[in-house]
Amino acid sequence: MIDLHSHILPGIDDGAKTLDESLAMARIAVDDGIHTMACTPHIYPGMYMNDGPGIAQACARLQAELDQRDITLKLVVGADVHLVPGLIDGLKSGQVPTLHGSRYFLLEPSHTTPPPQLEASVFHLITEGYTPIITHPERLSWVESHYPVFLRLIEQGAWMQVTAGALTGVFGKRARYWGERFIGEGHTHLLATDAHSTGRRLPRLTEGLAVARRLVGDQEASRLVNERPAAVLDNLPPQDFGLTPMEAVRPSVISTWFSRRRASL
Template sequence: MASFLKKWFGEETPPPVTNFLEFLGTDMHAHVLPGLDDGADSMTQALAMVQEMQQLGYRKLILTPHIMGDFYKNTPDGIKAKLAELKQVVQQQGILIELGCAAEYYLDEWFVQRLEDKEPLLTFGDNYVLFETSFINEPMRFQEIIFKIKSNGYTPVLAHPERYSYLYNRWNSLVEWHENEVLFQINLNSLVGYYGPEAKRMAEKLLHHKFIDFVGTDAHSEKHVRVLQKLAGSSTFEKLRQLPLRNQAL
């Protein structure tokens, strides 16, 4: 019967690998809080994502909605309120996982104004601030903004540097930024080619040079969580396991 089904339907889908990301402990970049950005759009979807991420081995999730001055106008109070709602649902379902929140700040004029006004930012771990830039255009005044972040007592963490096309031929800029204590977080799915060959190449180069401080799922949906299965058992994954990633201390 099994051979007949295999002939009819093709290769059987292997069972999902569980707990292979247990060594990380914490995912520090995910868009799970429902209805706040382009991530989970309902509490049902958010709950499903949390369950699947727990099955991968995560014991803690730091949920990081976008904050963009002209598009995702989220606030710390609004993010914390949505986190409280999700925590209640997760507890009711008996899912044993710790949930926290921060944000993924877009490097725009509104972000700079927050720094100049000394407005408290949403952070994780040791006062880390996660930020992103345009994918295609180099941010203006980048070094000046990094200086402002540090002057306000935060440690800057650049989200998915492997995905910025303006950096694909500027490896020396990445080296300079990292030497200037800008920490790097890559997306795990970049290592399996989910975002294209250039992002994969850059992620592998960052891995080779040990320029990776954090890794995140950057999960916006259950699909993103399931793609992670491709990483399990790969040679790239074994190299990743050898890095002193800061996820483990969160």
């Protein structure tokens, strides 16, 4: 499997604090069946002042440590990026890294407030040739009142990434419901760990993937962690790896699942 969202680089954001923690996270990921992981620390002006060259250097240093210890995890460069002025210039210059140098990059909206002009901003990014991957929409406090906005972003050409831990209840009932809904209704392109540590937010995909399989079947679940992440790293056209229409995937099961979850909130 391929994990395109992690905070495994030590000491540069709110993820791994030390090299030993990064190594332990890498071992957990490999044991879980993850063979490639994107190092995607936060880039958030005023809080996490990371940039493309610095992330690339940190990624290379950690890769050397993994290779020295025969930990068979391949690292690639990326970032968890906020929607701020100058983002397109940063992407073009390389100060804000895309995923493995591709057209795809992780875009993290504010957790508490809908970004002003979100749809217009995402459309502008797409017209500039980029494919924003909206991270963990299921965990945003405003998802319930803005669910149709995310569907319109998908229509524009944005991708959605759900966190595996949300599907197993790590972030509570509400995030679990919305994570299941994004996947079950066919509005999710990628499943990722968003791993920060070896504790609650550890780098495991398998438990969340099992939930996705129950919702959309083996083939579409595989696309969430294999085919589409590989397409991202190979910089293949997004339209060639679109979403599977969910009306073809056990609609009665999905409807029953959501009704039960919604009632428990």
